[in-house]
Amino acid sequence: MFDTLSEIWATLSHNKLRTSLTGFAVSWGIFMLIALLGAGNGLLNAFMNNRFEVETNSMEIWPGRLSKPYKGMKEGTWISFDSKDVALLKSPEFSDVIDIVSPEISISSTIVLGAQHVSANVRGATAEFKDIEKIKLESGRFINSNDERDFAKVVVINSRLAKNLLDDKENYRRIMGSYVNINGLAFKVIGIIHTDEMSSSNYCYAPFEVVKMLRGGSDRVDGIVFTFHGLSSIKENEQFEARLKEAIARLHYASPDDTRVAYIWNRFTQDLQTNKAMNIINVALWILGIFTLVSGIVGVSNIMLISVKERTHEFGIRKAIGARPWSILKLILGESVTITAFFGYIGMLLGLIACQVMNATIASNPLDVGINEEGHMYLYIFKDPTVGLGVAAGATILIIAAGTLAGLIPAWKASRVKPIEALRDE
Amino acid sequence: MALIELKDVNKTYFGAQPLHVLKGINLNIEKGEFVSIMGASGSGKSTLLNILGILDSYDTGEYRIDGKLIKNLSEKTGADYRNRMIGFIFQSYNLIGFKTAVENVELPLFYQGIGRHKRRELAMEYLERMGLTDWASHFPNEMSGGQKQRVAIARALVTHPDIILADEPTGALDSRTSVEIMDLLGKLNREEKMTIIVVTHESGVANAADKIIHIKDGVIGSIEENSRHDASRFGDGSTIK
Numbered sequence: 315m316f317d318t319l320s321e322i323w324a325t326l327s328h329n330k331l332r333t334s335l336t337g338f339a340v341s342w343g344i345f346m347l348i349a350l351l352g353a354g355n356g357l358l359n360a361f362m363n364n365r366f367e368v369e370t371n372s373m374e375i376w377p378g379r380l381s382k383p384y385k386g387m388k389e390g391t392w393i394s395f396d397s398k399d400v401a402l403l404k405s406p407e408f409s410d411v412i413d414i415v416s417p418e419i420s421i422s423s424t425i426v427l428g429a430q431h432v433s434a435n436v437r438g439a440t441a442e443f444k445d446i447e448k449i450k451l452e453s454g455r456f457i458n459s460n461d462e463r464d465f466a467k468v469v470v471i472n473s474r475l476a477k478n479l480l481d482d483k484e485n486y487r488r489i490m491g492s493y494v495n496i497n498g499l500a501f502k503v504i505g506i507i508h509t510d511e512m513s514s515s516n517y518c519y520a521p522f523e524v525v526k527m528l529r530g531g532s533d534r535v536d537g538i539v540f541t542f543h544g545l546s547s548i549k550e551n552e553q554f555e556a557r558l559k560e561a562i563a564r565l566h567y568a569s570p571d572d573t574r575v576a577y578i579w580n581r582f583t584q585d586l587q588t589n590k591a592m593n594i595i596n597v598a599l600w601i602l603g604i605f606t607l608v609s610g611i612v613g614v615s616n617i618m619l620i621s622v623k624e625r626t627h628e629f630g631i632r633k634a635i636g637a638r639p640w641s642i643l644k645l646i647l648g649e650s651v652t653i654t655a656f657f658g659y660i661g662m663l664l665g666l667i668a669c670q671v672m673n674a675t676i677a678s679n680p681l682d683v684g685i686n687e688e689g690h691m692y693l694y695i696f697k698d699p700t701v702g703l704g705v706a707a708g709a710t711i712l713i714i715a716a717g718t719l720a721g722l723i724p725a726w727k728a729s730r731v732k733p734i735e736a737l738r739d740e
Numbered sequence: 741m742a743l744i745e746l747k748d749v750n751k752t753y754f755g756a757q758p759l760h761v762l763k764g765i766n767l768n769i770e771k772g773e774f775v776s777i778m779g780a781s782g783s784g785k786s787t788l789l790n791i792l793g794i795l796d797s798y799d800t801g802e803y804r805i806d807g808k809l810i811k812n813l814s815e816k817t818g819a820d821y822r823n824r825m826i827g828f829i830f831q832s833y834n835l836i837g838f839k840t841a842v843e844n845v846e847l848p849l850f851y852q853g854i855g856r857h858k859r860r861e862l863a864m865e866y867l868e869r870m871g872l873t874d875w876a877s878h879f880p881n882e883m884s885g886g887q888k889q890r891v892a893i894a895r896a897l898v899t900h901p902d903i904i905l906a907d908e909p910t911g912a913l914d915s916r917t918s919v920e921i922m923d924l925l926g927k928l929n930r931e932e933k934m935t936i937i938v939v940t941h942e943s944g945v946a947n948a949a950d951k952i953i954h955i956k957d958g959v960i961g962s963i964e965e966n967s968r969h970d971a972s973r974f975g976d977g978s979t980i981k
Contacts, residue, residue, distance in 0.1 A: 316789020317850060328838030631834045635895065636794060636851040638816045733795045733822070 318641075319350040329621070336617040336650075337657035340713060343610020344658050347603035347709050348701050349672075352598035356677055356699025358380030358592055372446050374418075374579045375558070381574035382646025385567055393566045393575055396533040402565055403540055403558075411542045411554055414442045417535040421528050425471070426495040427519070435517045436473055436496060438525030446541055451489055454505030469494065470505035471518040473481040497528050501637075506699045542582075549554070551583045573653045607713060611654075615720035618650050622724040628729050639729040646725035647718060654717025655710075662710045665701070672699040741807060742768035743902060743935055746794070749789055751799035761787045762798065763958040769937065771902075774929040776949035777937040784958040786907075789939045793826055793905045794818050808904060823851050827896025829905045831911035835880040835886040835895075842867060842876040845895045852899065866894035866946040870924075886917035893924065897934075904928070906938045910945055 320484070326331045326333045379400075395417075402408070403415045419438040424431050427512075444456040452473055461468050471479075471494075476486040479494065484508075493500040501520060509515050524534070545551045555578050563575045622629075629642055677696040744767070769775055779785035788979045790796035791803060794810055803810045805825055813821065829833070835844045836914045845863035847980040854862075867876050870890040880888055889909060896904055906925065910918035926948055928934045938949055947966060954961040 317856065320856075321850065324843070326838065454905070489772060627834075628836055631836060632847070632851075633795070633819060634828055634834070635848045636819050636899075638819045638851070641851065733818075734790060 318644060321645060322652055325645070325649060327653065328600060332617060332621055332654060336614055336653050337660075339617070340610045340654050340657040341661035341664065342719070343607045344671055344709055344713055345665045346606040346659035348706055349668045350580075350599050350603045350606070350661060351701045351705060352665070352669035352672060352699045353696075354595060355701065356672060356696040358595065359699075360677075360697040361472065361588075361592065363654060365459030370585045371543065371582045372541045373555075373581065374537055374539045375562075376577045378574045378576050380568050381572050382569055384569040384572065393568065395535045395538060397535070398565060400538055401533065401552070402561060407561065408558070411544055413541045413543060414446055415538060415540040415557065416440050416443045416446055417522065418537045418539055419522065419529060419535050420517075420712050421497075421525060423496050423528070425469075425475065425479065427489070427492060430479050430481060432475055432478045433516065434471075434496075436469070436525055436528070437517055437519050439470075439519040440523035443519070444537075446539055450508045454503070455489055456505055457519060457521050462523060465523055465527070466500045466521060466523060467499055468504045469496065469501040469518050469520045470507060470643055471503055472507045472515060474509050475516060475518060476503075476506055482589040494699075495724060499528075541574055541656040545582065548586060550581055555580065555631045556727065557621065602715045603709075607709065607716075611720050613715040614650055614717050615723065618646065618721050618724040619727070622728045625728070626731050626735050627712050629731040630733055633733035642731070643725045643729040646728045647721045650717050650721025650725070651714060654720075658710045658713045658717070662706050666706060667729055669700050672696065741860070743771040743773075743806055744769040745802070745804040746857060747802040749791065749798050751784075751791065751796075751798045751805055762791070764801070765929065765958075765960060766951065767960060769935065771935055772929070772933040773951060774926065774936045774949045775951045775953060776940055776946040777953045777955060778940060778946045779941055779955035780941060783955050785939050785941075785955050788955065789907055789937075792903075792937065793828060794822050806977045819851070823848055824844075824899060825902045827899065827907045828899035829889070829892050829904065829906035831894050831908035833880065833885075835888060835891055837880055840877045840879055841872060841883070841891045844880070844891055845898055848899045850897060856966060859920075862898055863894070866898045867891070868898075870894045877968070885913045886919075889917075890924070893921075893928075897928070902935060904934055904936045906936065908938075908940055908942075908945075909938060909943075915944075917947070942973055 334335050343687045375395075377393045379390055379397045381389065383389045397417075400415060400417045416439070421436050423434055423436050438737055440462060441457060441459045449456060451470075454470070457468065460466070471489070473486060476489045477483050480486050480489055482488075490506065492503050494503060497500075507519075507665055520528075542585050544553075545554055556573070558578070559573055559576050560570050563570050563572050566575060568575045612711055629637075632642060633639075677699055743919050746767040749762055749765040750760070753759040753761060767790060776801050777785050777788060787796065789796050794813065797812070805821075806968070808821075818976065822828075831929070836847070839847070839872040842863045845866055846859045849862060864873070864909060866875055868906065870892055870893060872887060875883060875887060875891075880891070883891070902943075904925070910921055913921060922945060925936055925938070929950075934951075939946060940946050950966055952964045952966050954964070
C-alpha cells in the first residue's frame with residue numbers, strides 16, 4: 315500500500331505540469347460549484363429576508379375605479395370602501411373562505427415626545443390585526459378588544475420610532491408607559507414592535523375607532539385585509555378573487571363583470587410564484603455547478619488519456635520487467651484518484667473561503683436603494699452566502715468518485731499495453 | 741536437460757498478407773552458455789527474441805525454460821515469469837526517464853513485492869558492481885550511453901534471473917563503450933555462470949559470445965562454436981548485410 319502510494323507520488327511529482335493542469339481543472343470545477351451554490355444561497359436568503367413577514371394565506375383588497383359606465387355611473391368614477399364592504403366580507407356569503415377580516419385606515423401624523431418629534435403613519439388596528447400581520451412585539455402588548463371598546467388612547471410603536479423619539483439607541487424601551495402626543499391628543503405607549511434596523515418603516519398602531527376619529531369620523535376605509543382558507547391552487551384563488559370582485563361591484567352598483575372596481579393583492583399566490591421562482595434559481599444554479607464539475611471530470615479523463623498514450627512506452631517497460639496488468643491499472647487509477655481527491659479538497663477549501671469573502675463583503679453591505687422622506691432605505695441583496703458542509707463534502711466525494719471513473723478507461727487502456735511496446739523505439 | 745528448449749516453434753503474423761516468420765525453430769541453450777543470435781533484419785531474430793523473452797506468443801511447437809512450458813500464459817503469469825526468470829537489456833536502454841538510476845534498478849524488485857529498504861540495498865549493491873554508486877541518484881538523461889546501459893544491466897541482474905536477454909545491447913553505443921559492455925557481459929558469464937543470449941546483426945558483438953546461432957528466413961542456418969573472441973572485433977566489414 316505504502317509502496318503503491320510512493321510510486322504514485324513519484325510519478326505525479328515528476329510530471330508536475332501535467333499534474334497541476336489536471337489538478338487545476340478539478341479544483342476549478344469544485345470551486346465554481348461551491349462558489350455558485352454559495353452565491354445562489356446568498357441571493358435566495360436575501361430574498362427570503364426581504365419578504366414581508368405576514369400570514370401567507372391572506373389577501374388585501376383596495377378600491378379601484380370603474381372601467382366602464384354602468385347604470386348612470388361614469389367610467390373612471392372612483393369607488394371607496396366603508397363599513398358596508400367590511401360587513402360584506404364578514405357576511406355568510408364568504409364565510410366558506412374568509413376567516414379574519416380587518417379594515418385598514420391610517421393617517422399621517424407627527425408623534426411628539428417632549429422636545430422630540432417624528433413623522434409617523436398611524437394605522438388603525440383591530441385586535442385581529444396582530445394575527446394577520448404576524449406582528450412581533452418586543453415588549454408590552456398589542457391593541458386588544460377592550461381598547462377598541464373603550465376608545466382607549468393607546469399606541470403601539472415600532473422600535474425605530476422609539477429610538478428616534480428618545481434619541482437613545484440602547485434604552486429605548488423605557489418609552490413604555492410614556493404618553494406621546496399625536497394630533498394634540500395624549501396616547502399611552504403600550505407596546506413596541508420589533509423592526510429591522512435597516513428598514514425605513516415609521517408606522518405605529520392605535521385602536522381602529524380612535525384613528526377613525528382622528529380622521530374626522532369618516533366611515534371610509536383604505537383597504538381591507540383578511541385571511542382565508544381552502545384555496546390551494548392558483549386556479550381556485552383566481553376564481554375566488556373574481557367572485558369577490560363581483561360582489562364588490564354589485565355593492566357599488568358597478569357592472570358585475572367590471573374587474574377594476576377593486577385591486578387584490580393575494581399573498582398566497584404571490585408566495586407560490588416566489589417559491590417557484592426560487593426553485594428555478596436553485597435548480598439552475600445546481601445545473602450550472604454540475605456542468606462545471608463535469609468539465610473538471612472530463613478534464614481529468616482527457617489528460618489521463620493523453621498521458622497514458624504518452625506513457626505507452628513506459629508501461630511497456632514496466633510490463634517487460636514484470637508489472638502485472640493489475641499493478642498498472644492500480645497505478646493509473648491511484649494517480650487520478652489522488653489528483654482529484656487532493657485538488658478537489660483544495661477547490662472545496664477555496665470555494666468555502668470564497669463564500670466567507672462574499673459574506674464579509676457583499677453580504678455585510680446592504681444596498682442603499684435611495685432616500686425617502688423617512689431616511690435611507692436599505693435592501694439586502696446578499697445574505698449568508700454559505701454552502702452546507704454536507705453539500706461541500708458531498709461534492710468533493712462526488713468528484714473523487716468521478717475521478718475514479720474518469721481514470722478507469724485510461725487505466726484499462728494502460729493495462730492492455732503489450733510489453734512488446736518496450737522494444738519499439740520511441 | 742537444457743535451460744532453454746525450443747521444439748518446432750512456428751510463428752505467423754496474420755495481417756493483410758500472412759507472414760510466416762519462424763518456420764520451425766529447434767534450439768537448446770544450456771545453463772551458463774553465452775550465445776549470440778545473428779541475422780539480418782527480417783530474418784526473424786527479433787521475433788525469436790520476443791518469444792524467448794515471453795513478450796510475444798507463438799503458434800505451434802513448445803518453448804520451455806528450465807522445464808516449464810511457456811505457452812498460452814495469462815498476462816499475469818507472463819509478467820511473473822518475465823520478472824523472475826528473464827533480465828532484459830535493450831538497445832535503447834529503456835530506463836524510465838523520471839526515475840533515478842537506483843529507482844530504475846529497484847523497479848523489478850518493486851513488482852516482486854520486496855520491501856523498500858531491501859530494494860534500495862539490493863539496487864545499490866548492483867549499481868556498485870557496475871561502478872555507478874556515485875550516479876545512483878542521477879536521472880537517465882544526465883548519464884552517458886554506457887552508464888545508462890550499465891544501469892540497465894544492473895536492473896536486469898538484480899532479480900537473479902535465469903537468462904539475460906540482450907537485444908542489440910551496443911546498438912546505440914560507440915565502439916569503445918561497446919567493447920566495455922560486451923566485456924562486462926562476458927565477465928558475468930564467466931564469473932557468475934550467467935546464461936546470456938545476445939541478439940545482434942553485428943558480427944563484432946556476436947563474436948563476444950561462445951556460440952553464434954545464425955538465423956535466416958525464419959530457420960536456424962548454422963550454429964558455430966566461437967572460442968576465439970578476438971577473431972573479428974568491431975570494425976570495418978564486420979556487419980552482415
